Amino acid sequence: MTLRRKRFAERRAAQGYSQEDFAEALMVAVSTVVRWEGGRATPRPHQRPRIAHLLGIPLFELEGLLFDVQPVEAAAHFDVPDFRHRDDDDMKRREVLGLLAVTGTLVTLPGLDDSPWQRTDAGLAANKEEVHRGLWQVFTLSDSKQTVFPAVRRQLHALTTSLAGARTEGDRARLCAMTADVYQLAGELFFDANRYTDAAQCYTLAAHAAHAGGAHDLWACAMTRHAYVELYAHRASAAHPLLAAAHRLARRGDSALSTRHWVAAVQAEAYAAVGDIKACTRALDEAEKVHDLDSLPGNGGWLRFDGSRLFEERGACYLQLGRPDLAENALAAALAQPLSLRRRAAVLTNLAVVGVHRRDVEQVMHYAEMAIDLAGQSKSGFVGKKLDGLRERLAPVMADDRISGLDQRIAALSRTA
Template identity: 30%
Template sequence: MAKPRKGLAARRKAMGYSQESLAELLRVTPGTVGRWEQGKSTPEAWLQPRLAKVLEVSVQELIELLNPRAESPAGETADVDRLERALANPSKVDLVTVAELRQHIALLSVRYDGERSTGLLAEAGQALGQTCLLREHAREYRVKRDLLAAEAEASTLMGQFVWDASQRRDHDAAKGHFTTAAEAARKINDPVLEAIALLRTSYVELYGTEDPAEGLVLTERAADVARGHSDVLTGLAELHAAEARAMLGERVACERSLERAQDHFGRISADEPVVEMFSETQHDRLAGSCYLRLNDAPRAQSTLERVASQAPSRSKSRSIVLANLSLAHIQQRELDHAAAALHVAIDCVEATWGGGGLKVIFGVAQELRPWRKEPVVDQVYDRLFTMMAAS
């Protein structure tokens, strides 16, 4: 008999959602949400990361909400036992085990924005190793295909975590993982997974090696691969193409890319395969960064202030938004506002230690050097020294 998920319903209500409003946000029907809460069905694996973000729960809390088994200790270890049996006899791995492995990989992705990548590397590496072992020995075609998909997902995560943990310095290792992910995706003709890997590679070129020309080539490839398969990915590729063009000083082309991205985001459908990768703040976050690179500080400031008020309070992405907002204030010689925004950005970095946030924050600190003797700037430097000493 189905067991009601009272905790899931309670969490939804605590977040202020009705079944209808949660369903609208997740692009499902209210009846679907009702069946989840009644225990009659379970959210699809690809939708669970999005559900976790909306409910603002940790991975462990998500698992407990979807699997209220406190009275059945044997049930709690069933998934682990199944994977252990498969690893002991990899030729007998089945689709259920692969689905559970992919769900674990998806949950690691959810944890990324709020946790240190250094703490996630071991789990991601283990998941990738297990996936590769099982793929090498699997016999059934469908199982092999799903394991290649899992390999693409795990390799993309590893590249993401390695790059972030290295504070966006280990470009080669990150790109190596993304290349592996793209190759695995092509073997199963999965344009969505291939586009994700290409997009992640473009980030390394744009924000790591700072090669906008190569980054633009990769974002355009990602958009071409994703077009017709995912409006989210096509829109994201256009967004980062816009930033590449801003880095190249091409304002008109940049704004056209921003418009195309907005158009794709406006066409996201109920069957979008990676809806969890979309955020309402993404367009403005990248637009603000573009105008900052185009030396239009007033427009960048107004855009980034709007994003900062909407982003989760302790996320890696918010630290970058606030650091860019600080830079916009610096360009307008507003030191007090610049220091205030940078202090909040440092709060976010201290909670998550995101490599992107660290890099941008120290870049902003370099821009403040001409005013090093000003008390508000001196306080920022003191705090940065203390933060690095404590790390």
């Protein structure tokens, strides 16, 4: 047992908790608490605010009992490529993760009388929510998503101050919903950089904040984004229960919003991943009902599903199911629509995969080269990952020298974001 973990155990005992009581309060096994205190394991980020509450200490003090280095730095280090301008962007990312921890604590522990922040009027004007929608619009339109990071940091700073000074339950609920909104945007930034663990942490915190704010649609969207991380990491078995929960939440949300239809669209991808074409088709048909809504179903922010992505999503599902004939028609229809750089690159890459199925080298080269050009413009980890997926499928046409050269070009792409 390290000295830090010994102090952790002593603090737990000083608060009157046995290991069994502590484990029960946290809904974990007693063996998990034993491993925490022995230094053989570390509580997950979403567990730490609750642990700090039970120990009666601020979150930053808990981190001091768990880590020999700054925890956000440790949490930010994964065996994946780094951002451009490494030192500067590492610092930005660590700051965002730190702010997530602070706001997560304030969401978990409302009404702290000894808050170190100056109490402020938490009544937020409507233009604050407009700022959030504006951030999502900038994210959507930006070729390089990481340009949004500074604005997200500023919003998290503002929410930290406002949450610490919330005076009424109404203010607090609204602030929690706004926090869930920004958490989801932060998750999208990490996802674009292929930092899936950071992204999943953001979505978990977003779900918790949305629950605290009584915002079922926001909550469902956070769960759906978390599920998509699992799908993209080829873990459909982990995505299914998240999507089932999101489906139940969406049914309790606002029927005028498109939340339930977006959940269905992602469920279709999960069914495609396990080869269930009937369930996939049913889910896609459910998603298509978004067009029956009377008004614009998205809100320009955390919920942007308006049915415009269904062609590309249907194409991706059919490709996953081994039906390139059906996939090509849907993907061609998607390519005829206005698309963001990232979405266009994904569609082009999928059309190149269709070419591999057909052993059509010309088609593979045509679409893959356009996708590579877009990857160079965006430096997006998401686009790079899509092209890596194409590389994994090139074996049937690798005998052609052009494909061999294409494989090398994709391998040489920068994976920074």
